[in-house]
Amino acid sequence: MVTQRELILYLGLIFVNTVGGNSNAWGTISPYITSYFHKLDPSITSSDLLLVPVFAFIAEDTCCLLISFLSLYLRPFLFIALGLIIACPTMFLVSYSTNPIIFSIFFGISLGLLSCCCAIPSIWISWSVLPQAKGTSVGIVLASYSMAPFLYGSLFTLFVNPNEEQALSEINSTDTYFSAEVTDNVPFAIRIFSFVLLVSGIIGCALLNCNDIESSAPQNTKTITVKEFITNSSTWQLFFMTYINVIGFFYLINVYKDISMKRIQDDYFLAVVGALSFVLIAIGRFVFGSLMDKYSWKKIVLSSLVTQIAGLVFMDFALENKYVFAIVFFICSFSGSAMLGGSMVIIERTYPEDRWTLGYILLSLILTIFTIYGIRKIITPNFGEFFSFLTVAGFLVIGVLMVINYKIRGKKDL
Numbered sequence: 001m002v003t004q005r006e007l008i009l010y011l012g013l014i015f016v017n018t019v020g021g022n023s024n025a026w027g028t029i030s031p032y033i034t035s036y037f038h039k040l041d042p043s044i045t046s047s048d049l050l051l052v053p054v055f056a057f058i059a060e061d062t063c064c065l066l067i068s069f070l071s072l073y074l075r076p077f078l079f080i081a082l083g084l085i086i087a088c089p090t091m092f093l094v095s096y097s098t099n100p101i102i103f104s105i106f107f108g109i110s111l112g113l114l115s116c117c118c119a120i121p122s123i124w125i126s127w128s129v130l131p132q133a134k135g136t137s138v139g140i141v142l143a144s145y146s147m148a149p150f151l152y153g154s155l156f157t158l159f160v161n162p163n164e165e166q167a168l169s170e171i172n173s174t175d176t177y178f179s180a181e182v183t184d185n186v187p188f189a190i191r192i193f194s195f196v197l198l199v200s201g202i203i204g205c206a207l208l209n210c211n212d213i214e215s216s217a218p219q220n221t222k223t224i225t226v227k228e229f230i231t232n233s234s235t236w237q238l239f240f241m242t243y244i245n246v247i248g249f250f251y252l253i254n255v256y257k258d259i260s261m262k263r264i265q266d267d268y269f270l271a272v273v274g275a276l277s278f279v280l281i282a283i284g285r286f287v288f289g290s291l292m293d294k295y296s297w298k299k300i301v302l303s304s305l306v307t308q309i310a311g312l313v314f315m316d317f318a319l320e321n322k323y324v325f326a327i328v329f330f331i332c333s334f335s336g337s338a339m340l341g342g343s344m345v346i347i348e349r350t351y352p353e354d355r356w357t358l359g360y361i362l363l364s365l366i367l368t369i370f371t372i373y374g375i376r377k378i379i380t381p382n383f384g385e386f387f388s389f390l391t392v393a394g395f396l397v398i399g400v401l402m403v404i405n406y407k408i409r410g411k412k413d414l
Helices: 004-040 048-070 076-094 100-129 134-146 148-160 186-210 226-231 233-245 247-261 267-294 297-318 322-336 338-350 357-361 364-383 385-405
Strands: none
Touching: 004 048, 004 076, 004 100, 004 134, 004 148, 004 186, 004 247, 004 267, 048 076, 048 100, 048 357, 048 364, 076 100, 076 186, 100 134, 100 186, 100 357, 134 148, 134 267, 134 338, 148 186, 148 267, 226 233, 233 247, 233 338, 233 357, 233 364, 233 385, 247 267, 247 297, 247 322, 247 338, 247 364, 247 385, 267 297, 267 322, 267 338, 297 322, 297 338, 297 385, 322 338, 338 357, 364 385
């Protein structure tokens, strides 16, 4: 039975992680921001603004590395508070920038800081509160994290495109852009966005601080040295397995609107699809997390990977009909929701006494986003969307082989 104290704690985690999860909202808001900078400079395209998720992941993983070390000395709550104090005002100020590179750097860094400073400390706290149900607790945190695009992405769309205007194609361009009626609202929408994030984060922090529980104290000890960790073959298996397994999921949630707007002229429909997909992701993360506490981690992850591979192969054909696309995208989103939580669960099972190892292995996500950026910059313009989907599916095939062969010494069943 959940006590009142635990309930307040989890409400705090939900508030905090709906703020932290907005790095996933980029796929929803990017067409509007791209259109804004394209209006200022017609040479700017959607691929240029992919620098935002690149810098977001660099900031996120660098921050993970830093707080993993500092977690030995500081309470996780402090990381959450610092992330909010730094990121939200930065996001507000950069809305005044008309330089796409400066905007991409600082907006991306802000999203990355919020993601890492909210999610990782929350997971540490939840693991301490529910030590016998770590998959479930990861699912709770990541589920609320996944709701961010549904809540804040929809809010951003409401402010920037209240009349549901459709994006239009340009001559000799595969991209679509919104008119000035929409793009003129972008700076103000970003300011509202950052302010609401800050207020929500403060509410979450207040709830967390009311639960000044012993379990949120610094770890203080570690059972494996950094040298032993780096030279352990399991570390590198986990690193590359995490890097590869999340590519399909991250690829679709970051570029789904760009790939769909070219062939589906219904911005409102696509906004609804994006919002509902993140509801499914939230549900999936909780469901898969709970299942991993009871059933085989390996079977669950393999089932998810195979489903995503099938969806990616079929995705280009699905784009011919908006309803078929929505169904395939929903299936891929739901199945892909198992990936990040699955990586966290297997990292914890491999290094159960050293929570700091989580941040180091999640540095692999930098490679993930750079791979996605490379696919969009090189493969997509030269070979098209179909070969881009096949490339991502190819990575997941490698992931299947890595999962099949992964073992933890002394544990027969994963």
